[in-house]
Amino acid sequence: MGEKALCRELLHTAETGSTNDEMKKMLYAASERLFAVLSADRQTGGRGRLGRTFLSPTGGLYFSVSFPLSGTENNIPFLTLAAGLAVAEALDGFNTTGSRRIEIKWPNDIYINGKKACGILTELVTSPFGLAAVVGIGINIAEITEECPDTLKNKITSLNGEGIFAEKNTLMTEIVERLDKFVYSQRVLENVPDRMTEELNSRSFLAGRSVAFIDDGKEKTGTVVSIEKDGSLKTRTADGDAYIKFGEVTVIKQD
């Protein structure tokens, strides 16, 4: 990456409930700024956004990264998108023929050829040394097996299933170094460069799609316009533009 990488403590375990939960415990107990990465071969209680379960069998890459914050960051929601970009850019390096579509589904998923291959969960912790973020990343590496519930099978994919072969530690290092550069060198949580929103939008799975979402407690539909610098998703509806900040966006199937 042409820049000196941040020195991080690297920890690994064969099995844990959730690497995010373990990292949060470490942060609560830390007396000084903790720059760590914790990975696991499998998780028994992997968590996704909106209280969902993230199935984490052996064969995937599951890790959490701690980001001590200085308090000057004014755009923390952008961290998940920056992490998505770090994953997508790192995967580009293994997409040797460039033939797979590697896209970001706002706000926290990576899609390969139209199916989810990676999810990101960002959480905040107030530790004894101050505020820190935990970015948890789960990537399906090995092919999806028969044990995968039918409801998921058509929606998810894996790197190997799409012909992408990446050594887990190499991929994890590539992602973490990119994300460290975004957060600590480029300070994108204070000032998002135009280049980043342009890249996010050029990789946006939802761009131009019809979606349904909840806004102000009302169900709405619209067409996705863009990902904005504040991390929101701009959507054109019959009542004007809506800027979605939280929650779920569902693609409306068009035949």
Ligand code: BTN
């Ligand atoms: C989602 O799909 O909504 C986000 C999934 C995030 C999964 C990762 S795996 C590592 C870390 N530990 C967890 O329990 N969750 C995240």
